[in-house]
Amino acid sequence: MSEAPMLEVQDLVIRYRGRGLFAARPKPAVNGASFRLAKGETLGIVGESGSGKTSLLRAILRLLPVESGSVQLDGQDWLTLKRDALRRARQKLGVVSQNPFLSLSPRLTIAEILAEPLLAQGQRSGPDMQKKIAGLLSDCGLPADFLQRRARELSGGQAQRVAIARALALEPGLMIFDEPTSALDVSVQAQILNLLADLKESRGLSMLFVTHNLKVVAHISDSLLVMRRGDVIEYGRTEEIVRAPAQEYTRELLSFGRGTEHPVIHKTALPT
Amino acid sequence: MTRLVQRLGWPGTIALVVILLLVLVAVLAPWVAPYPQQGVGVPNVAAKLSSPSAQYWLGTDHLGRDMLSRIIYGTRISLTNGVLIVAFSLLIGLPVGLAAGYFGGWIDEALMRGTDVFLAFPALLLAVLMAAALGPGFLNSIIAVSVTWWPWYARLARSEVLVLRNQPYVEAARLAGVSHGRIIIRHILPATGRPLTVQAALDVGPALLTAAALSFLGLGVLPPTADWGQMVDAGRKFFPARWWYSATPGLTIFIVALAFSVLGDALRERKGGTARASA
Numbered sequence: 001m002s003e004a005p006m007l008e009v010q011d012l013v014i015r016y017r018g019r020g021l022f023a024a025r026p027k028p029a030v031n032g033a034s035f036r037l038a039k040g041e042t043l044g045i046v047g048e049s050g051s052g053k054t055s056l057l058r059a060i061l062r063l064l065p066v067e068s069g070s071v072q073l074d075g076q077d078w079l080t081l082k083r084d085a086l087r088r089a090r091q092k093l094g095v096v097s098q099n100p101f102l103s104l105s106p107r108l109t110i111a112e113i114l115a116e117p118l119l120a121q122g123q124r125s126g127p128d129m130q131k132k133i134a135g136l137l138s139d140c141g142l143p144a145d146f147l148q149r150r151a152r153e154l155s156g157g158q159a160q161r162v163a164i165a166r167a168l169a170l171e172p173g174l175m176i177f178d179e180p181t182s183a184l185d186v187s188v189q190a191q192i193l194n195l196l197a198d199l200k201e202s203r204g205l206s207m208l209f210v211t212h213n214l215k216v217v218a219h220i221s222d223s224l225l226v227m228r229r230g231d232v233i234e235y236g237r238t239e240e241i242v243r244a245p246a247q248e249y250t251r252e253l254l255s256f257g258r259g260t261e262h263p264v265i266h267k268t269a270l271p272t
Numbered sequence: 273m274t275r276l277v278q279r280l281g282w283p284g285t286i287a288l289v290v291i292l293l294l295v296l297v298a299v300l301a302p303w304v305a306p307y308p309q310q311g312v313g314v315p316n317v318a319a320k321l322s323s324p325s326a327q328y329w330l331g332t333d334h335l336g337r338d339m340l341s342r343i344i345y346g347t348r349i350s351l352t353n354g355v356l357i358v359a360f361s362l363l364i365g366l367p368v369g370l371a372a373g374y375f376g377g378w379i380d381e382a383l384m385r386g387t388d389v390f391l392a393f394p395a396l397l398l399a400v401l402m403a404a405a406l407g408p409g410f411l412n413s414i415i416a417v418s419v420t421w422w423p424w425y426a427r428l429a430r431s432e433v434l435v436l437r438n439q440p441y442v443e444a445a446r447l448a449g450v451s452h453g454r455i456i457i458r459h460i461l462p463a464t465g466r467p468l469t470v471q472a473a474l475d476v477g478p479a480l481l482t483a484a485a486l487s488f489l490g491l492g493v494l495p496p497t498a499d500w501g502q503m504v505d506a507g508r509k510f511f512p513a514r515w516w517y518s519a520t521p522g523l524t525i526f527i528v529a530l531a532f533s534v535l536g537d538a539l540r541e542r543k544g545g546t547a548r549a550s551a
Contacts, residue, residue: 095447097443104444105459117448120448
């Protein structure tokens with residue numbers, strides 16, 4: 001553990017502003033979250049809606065201001081970066097959000113969508129970029145003839161693969177997933193999770209995985225962080241938490257997702 | 273054709289046909305006008321103030337020029353007026369609205385309060401003041417009306433951007449490190465296109481009407497160029513004895529403004545756009 005972690009969050013507090021001048025200060029949306037994510041590892045952040053997991057994520061993405069605490073990304077103080085420095089540093093993060101149809105611009109072709117991050121970081125368009133884009137797409141399991149289509153012509157799973165390809169375009173060290181499978185149906189979910197597992201292995205990615213579905217993350221995460229009402233109530237290695245959850249709440253989360261006998265979906269059970 | 277009627281209804285379709293005819297007449301003026309020379313402004317004093325007849329369908333003006341030809345040539349001025357006013361207004365209003373909506377915060381406050389200053393005055397009054405300050409003339413009258421017009425586009429663009437800027441795909445571009453300028457131009461602007469073009473198309477009518485009002489007050493195009501508002505004004509001295517001089521261009525303005533208004537209503541009902549008071 002001598003190497004700097006990919007992401008280290010310390011005592012992060014996020015509080016939305018109260019309405020009106022004299023309104024009582026609201027309870028923090030995230031109340032002192034701390035965790036570290038080593039390179040090449042996957043952390044799952046789990047909680048119901050309203051637990052603060054999305055606020056935590058958006059703060060890490062610098063979409064929300066932070067009240068106190070610190071975030072170190074690859075040894076760099078992430079929260080103090082400003083404007084252009086922040087814009088350039090964003091290539092260290094790849095982000096995949098919940099609904100691919102909303103996160104892919106409806107007016108652009110897939111090729112244009114994938115070129116966007118490359119152009120934003122100053123790369124020149126041309127045959128090299130086209131080759132790179134086609135390579136990204138095939139890494140995510142889509143043939144090159146998808147390049148000229150638009151997002152609405154794709155299925156949910158295909159669109160999510162495009163979103164993953166876009167997130168990978170700048171070869172980020174850390175991939176962040178915000179409920180990447182909850183808008184997809186079950187069989188497609190499994191395919192996407194397998195794709196992520198493959199990418200993690202082939203590219204040595206660190207991943208941060210936010211979801212309300214503990215079972216989805218349990219099988220790809222090395223460690224888990226369980227949130228409830230802004231507090232981190234459990235944080236540790238996945239096997240330990242799944243085997244012996246310390247909190248009643250975690251047990252409840254584990255028992256969600258009816259229809260399977262096993263609390264954890266085993267990787268071998270997934271269709272490939 | 274039947275599909276068009278279905279979508280716009282009969283009044284809307286008729287209005288659309290009237291407007292298309294108008295555009296056609298404007299483009300083909302030298303061929304459509306019975307006396308193109310007089311339409312441009314060459315006097316024909318021998319026939320001055322003749323009443324409508326087989327030779328001069330709508331009569332002649334105080335310089336003996338055929339009213340029909342004058343009105344046909346006036347179509348060109350009126351339509352370019354309308355289109356240019358809307359174009360100028362978009363040119364100013366769109367960037368202001370985009371910037372205000374996208375950046376928010378104090379930039380939004382500053383830009384929108386500046387916009388409110390222009391909205392605080394009655395539109396026509398402000399246009400007249402501007403035109404009086406700038407002096408009469410084709411371009412000046414267009415600038416004068418545009419000054420009262422652009423705040424509407426700024427507000428419309430801003431309200432569109434407020435919705436769009438939180439779209440996940442805009443956020444995704446931001447997270448990929450795309451610059452603000454590029455996000456606005458490539459990801460936001462194309463999506464504001466449709467509501468803005470509908471509004472802009474509808475505004476050509478009222479804009480043209482305002483320009484006609486200015487030229488009626490002598491603040492628009494200068495003679496001998498034919499312009500409807502200016503013709504109504506010139507005919508006032510001969511009213512009611514030579515009623516056709518004022519009445520025919522006035523009626524034309526009425527028909528054209530009505531056509532735009534009816535088409536606007538038809539489109540608005542179909543598109544569910546925003547209602548707004550016109551000047």
